Amino acid sequence: MEWWLLLLIILIALIFLMFIQVPVAFAFILVNIVAAYFLWGGEQGLLLVIKSVKDSLTTFTLLPIPLFILMGEIIFQSGIAPKMINTLDKWLGKLPGRLSLLSIGGGAMLSTLTASAIGSTAMLGSTLIPEMEKKNYSKEFTIGPILASGGLAVMIPPSALGVLMASMSGISVGAFLIAIIVPGILMALLFSVYVIVRAKIQPHMAPAYDIEMISIRERLKLTAKYILPLSLIILFVIGSIFLGIASPTEAAALGVLGSIILAIGYNSFNKKVIVTSFIKSLNISVMILIIVSGSKVFSQVLSYSGATRGLVSIVGNLNFAPVIILLIMILIVLIMGSFMEPLSIMMVTIPIFIPIVEILEINLLWLAVLLLIAIEIGNISPPFGIGLFVMKGVAPKGTIMMDIYKASIPFVLLNLFLIVIIIVFPDLVTFLPDVMRE
Amino acid sequence: MLFFYFNRILTFVENILAAIGCILLFGMTFSIIFEIFSRAFFGTSYYWINEINEYMLLYLTFLGGAYVLRNNGHVTVDILDTLLSETYRKYSKILIYLLGIIVCLVLVYYGTLVTLDAFARDLRSTSLLAYPQAYIYIAIPVGSLIMLLEFCRKILALQFDSVKE
Amino acid sequence: DGVETVADNEGDSEEVYNFELVAYMGFDNILTKDVVPMWIEKIEESTAGRVQIEWVGGHEVIPREEQFDAVSNGIVDVSFNASAFFSHIMPEADTLHLSPYTPHEERENGYFNYLSEKFENHNLKYLGRYISGMGFYLWSNEKIETLEDLKGLSFRTSPVYQDILDRLGVNPVSIPPAEIYTAIDRNMVDGYGYPILGPYEDGLTEVTNYIINEPFLNNNNAIFFNMDVFQTLPSELQETLLKATEEFEYDMLVHFEKESERQWENSLKHVEIIDLGDEDSERFQEVVNDVYWEKFESDIPDEVDVIKELFDITN
Ligand code: NA
Ligand code: NA
Numbered sequence: 001m002e003w004w005l006l007l008l009i010i011l012i013a014l015i016f017l018m019f020i021q022v023p024v025a026f027a028f029i030l031v032n033i034v035a036a037y038f039l040w041g042g043e044q045g046l047l048l049v050i051k052s053v054k055d056s057l058t059t060f061t062l063l064p065i066p067l068f069i070l071m072g073e074i075i076f077q078s079g080i081a082p083k084m085i086n087t088l089d090k091w092l093g094k095l096p097g098r099l100s101l102l103s104i105g106g107g108a109m110l111s112t113l114t115a116s117a118i119g120s121t122a123m124l125g126s127t128l129i130p131e132m133e134k135k136n137y138s139k140e141f142t143i144g145p146i147l148a149s150g151g152l153a154v155m156i157p158p159s160a161l162g163v164l165m166a167s168m169s170g171i172s173v174g175a176f177l178i179a180i181i182v183p184g185i186l187m188a189l190l191f192s193v194y195v196i197v198r199a200k201i202q203p204h205m206a207p208a209y210d211i212e213m214i215s216i217r218e219r220l221k222l223t224a225k226y227i228l229p230l231s232l233i234i235l236f237v238i239g240s241i242f243l244g245i246a247s248p249t250e251a252a253a254l255g256v257l258g259s260i261i262l263a264i265g266y267n268s269f270n271k272k273v274i275v276t277s278f279i280k281s282l283n284i285s286v287m288i289l290i291i292v293s294g295s296k297v298f299s300q301v302l303s304y305s306g307a308t309r310g311l312v313s314i315v316g317n318l319n320f321a322p323v324i325i326l327l328i329m330i331l332i333v334l335i336m337g338s339f340m341e342p343l344s345i346m347m348v349t350i351p352i353f354i355p356i357v358e359i360l361e362i363n364l365l366w367l368a369v370l371l372l373i374a375i376e377i378g379n380i381s382p383p384f385g386i387g388l389f390v391m392k393g394v395a396p397k398g399t400i401m402m403d404i405y406k407a408s409i410p411f412v413l414l415n416l417f418l419i420v421i422i423i424v425f426p427d428l429v430t431f432l433p434d435v436m437r438e
Numbered sequence: 439m440l441f442f443y444f445n446r447i448l449t450f451v452e453n454i455l456a457a458i459g460c461i462l463l464f465g466m467t468f469s470i471i472f473e474i475f476s477r478a479f480f481g482t483s484y485y486w487i488n489e490i491n492e493y494m495l496l497y498l499t500f501l502g503g504a505y506v507l508r509n510n511g512h513v514t515v516d517i518l519d520t521l522l523s524e525t526y527r528k529y530s531k532i533l534i535y536l537l538g539i540i541v542c543l544v545l546v547y548y549g550t551l552v553t554l555d556a557f558a559r560d561l562r563s564t565s566l567l568a569y570p571q572a573y574i575y576i577a578i579p580v581g582s583l584i585m586l587l588e589f590c591r592k593i594l595a596l597q598f599d600s601v602k603e
Numbered sequence: 604d605g606v607e608t609v610a611d612n613e614g615d616s617e618e619v620y621n622f623e624l625v626a627y628m629g630f631d632n633i634l635t636k637d638v639v640p641m642w643i644e645k646i647e648e649s650t651a652g653r654v655q656i657e658w659v660g661g662h663e664v665i666p667r668e669e670q671f672d673a674v675s676n677g678i679v680d681v682s683f684n685a686s687a688f689f690s691h692i693m694p695e696a697d698t699l700h701l702s703p704y705t706p707h708e709e710r711e712n713g714y715f716n717y718l719s720e721k722f723e724n725h726n727l728k729y730l731g732r733y734i735s736g737m738g739f740y741l742w743s744n745e746k747i748e749t750l751e752d753l754k755g756l757s758f759r760t761s762p763v764y765q766d767i768l769d770r771l772g773v774n775p776v777s778i779p780p781a782e783i784y785t786a787i788d789r790n791m792v793d794g795y796g797y798p799i800l801g802p803y804e805d806g807l808t809e810v811t812n813y814i815i816n817e818p819f820l821n822n823n824n825a826i827f828f829n830m831d832v833f834q835t836l837p838s839e840l841q842e843t844l845l846k847a848t849e850e851f852e853y854d855m856l857v858h859f860e861k862e863s864e865r866q867w868e869n870s871l872k873h874v875e876i877i878d879l880g881d882e883d884s885e886r887f888q889e890v891v892n893d894v895y896w897e898k899f900e901s902d903i904p905d906e907v908d909v910i911k912e913l914f915d916i917t918n
Binding site for chain 1: 473530534540
Binding site for chain 3: 040041044045047048051052055056059060061166171172174241242243244245246247248249299300303304306309350352354
């Protein structure tokens with residue numbers, strides 16, 4: 001069978017299953033099972049599915065997912081998060097869309113800790129959403145910024161995905177990690193400006209609430225009490241990576257330790273907090289990990305079927321201007337981002353893109369940054385994407401997929417805008433690494 | 439009456455497995471912390487701790503699967519929800535649960551075959567710990583079996599609900 | 604019944620055979636990206652296009668630890684794989700790490716046949732291997748002048764040389780591949796083991812100071828076919844495939860020699876080369892040998908004598 005026909009059938013089947021509301025994880029596994037049966041020679045194929053499920057989950061780098069979620073739950077359940085938010089709030093004063101800004105700021109802060117977008121989205125979601133709901137924020141303003149700031153985790157070092165991207169494209173890892181900093185900060189800025197402007201125009205999206213104005217002295221006191229201690233967690237997580245005490249994956253465990261110490265410090269570490277945190281973390285982790293596993297095996301099936309290679313190699317045979325080819329590459333990665341997990345996308349696209357890029361004399365560093373952003377967009381753009389699914393899992397009860405779609409669209413557009421900016425001004429990517437080299 | 443016992447026993451088993459899941463989560467956190475401290479303060483590293491954590495990720499996922507299913511914690515794409523009538527939704531639920539049962543049947547059956555094969559060939563992990571792979575795989579059929587039963591309960595519950603109506 | 608199959612197919616000299624290949628690394632890795640297409644080209648040329656092979660991918664298609672079984676069960680037809688990823692199923696494969704011979708010597712002195720038999724027990728046809736005479740090195744950020752200097756250091760480990768590190772008094776730390784860079788950069792570990800191919804491509808040399816010029820063990824890589832599928836080929840094509848792979852082994856010696864040279868040149872831009880000195884070098888290799896022979900004694904006790912004879916080791 002032609003690869004494109006196979007791709008079409010597999011995708012339609014998956015989309016159909018998801019639309020009739022088969023849980024995403026089971027939709028993936030069901031398609032994997034059927035495809036494996038036909039592609040991999042019947043029962044032998046099904047045995048391989050089981051082995052692949054095992055291999056996809058017994059991966060050490062997945063560990064931060066449950067651990068960061070647990071850390072977030074402890075911070076939230078013990079009541080530290082709301083206090084912290086309230087205090088930060090006092091400083092933000094009358095800025096419109098405060099809590100949304102907070103999730104972007106929190107996302108940016110968290111992204112210096114985490115290497116994975118999924119862990120970051122899940123943690124922010126379970127920490128901030130309850131507070132935003134209480135303040136009557138619209139769904140769009142609750143969900144959107146959190147969804148989007150997951151992407152910051154990848155664009156601000158440390159970034160596991162960034163390291164992989166660099167080594168696969170044969171770029172210096174160090175240079176690449178520096179190259180993503182400006183685009184990452186730009187991303188955070190774009191998000192913030194959008195939130196402020198939109199909240200100004202449509203105040204009902206993020207209703208301003210009364211904050212009692214307190215003196216600077218009081219504010220400093222609150223800060224010392226509720227925000228400074230939080231730096232303990234940052235110190236634990238970033239500090240341990242920076243000082244070479246822990247690897248980025250291991251550091252997540254220190255984050256949990258930090259949150260426990262804090263909770264004890266605030267005298268709110270009791271049985272109820274412990275039990276609720278663990279059970280909630282279990283729920284979210286299981287939900288995410290099964291989807292991760294399903295989509296990893298799905299990526300394998302697609303790669304085996306030749307669909308991904310076929311799709312990607314079309315680009316190689318096009319006789320268009322470099323910019324057009326670049327845009328097509330980005331588009332392909334964007335589409336793949338909806339169904340596949342980032343690592344697999346890189347593994348199939350990069351080796352085919354790189355030779356093309358070399359012929360066209362496109363700067364590799366620049367292209368890699370663009371592709372990384374595109375992968376993240378694919379993750380949060382409707383109708384599918386792991387980012388969207390994770391968000392649905394941590395969003396308040398009663399949130400429907402349409403709410404999440406609506407919330408994601410502005411940020412997808414902002415990210416696309418960022419891609420345009422970077423295409424027009426490549427210096428944004430290449431400037432810092434060039435400075436470093438001298 | 440039978441359903442009553444099935445109900446209670448299944449809930450009980452799911453809770454136990456979820457509790458084990460939580461303990462695993464606890465174990466993961468503190469084993470990694472132990473490794474970090476032992477390396478930092480005593481210069482000793484326990485290479486098997488990372489490996490055991492990989493296995494715990496799999497155990498956690500499959501042992502917690504049914505509990506999460508019971509609480510409707512598995513994400514669905516519900517964009518068509520508002521367009522559908524109540525009757526349709528009931529039938530579509532039955533279809534979804536049946537598909538879930540099929541998935542679980544495959545996972546249970548082939549998971550068992552892989553586990554038995556790994557046991558028969560005494561397959562070990564490719565690491566130095568040489569952990570028996572049968573003990574890793576077994577989480578898949580066991581967890582899937584409970585998920586299968588949970589899907590069955592959901593179908594049965596639909597029937598009982600309509601009787602009540 | 605293998606003969607019958609051959610006889611059946613003998614008359615049909617027009618038929619084209621299509622096979623699928625997976626490798627333990629993907630389209631991007633230096634150990635596979637050029638090598639696999641070169642082999643395919645060789646096969647297709649020498650069979651005048653009657654054998655067509657499609658490289659479907661690396662471990663993004665089938666996890667590398669599962670590829671051995673996948674070929675054996677006929678899910679795919681051929682695999683390029685390193686013993687580290689199938690010695691849990693076929694422990695004899697690890698003896699490749701200690702083979703003192705070039706691939707063509709192995710074909711003459713019986714070791715090739717020995718391995719072929721072992722593969723055959725798993726329904727696989729061993730065609731040959733393509734990496735040889737290329738060892739692992741210890742890459743370090745500490746200056747190592749004697750074996751004593753290694754004691755108490757922390758190195759990133761892999762199952763292939765974990766016991767060796769242990770025996771040398773090095774503290775083995777387990778770190779996922781994607782995080783080696785950060786771990787080295789932040790001094791979480793003092794070094795790692797790696798062949799000469801890899802660290803430069805992965806950017807690791809940027810954050811590494813020294814390479815100890817003491818290669819140990821053989822990197823190895825086997826090419827194997829599903830036995831049933833192989834036997835459906837007419838006998839003359841089977842011969843051609845074996846012959847072409849034998850030639851390929853020669854080609855690869857040259858290829859990897861050149862590649863190594865290039866990587867040495869690249870690596871030495873960032874990394875300084877250090878020597879252990881004759882006495883410590885000998886001690887080091889002794890440790891390597893001891894570790895592996897002890898491993899064979901415990902994993903495959905019945906094979907040890909056979910292998911010692913094949914490797915021409917007397918004691
Ligand atoms: Na990050
Ligand atoms: Na998408």
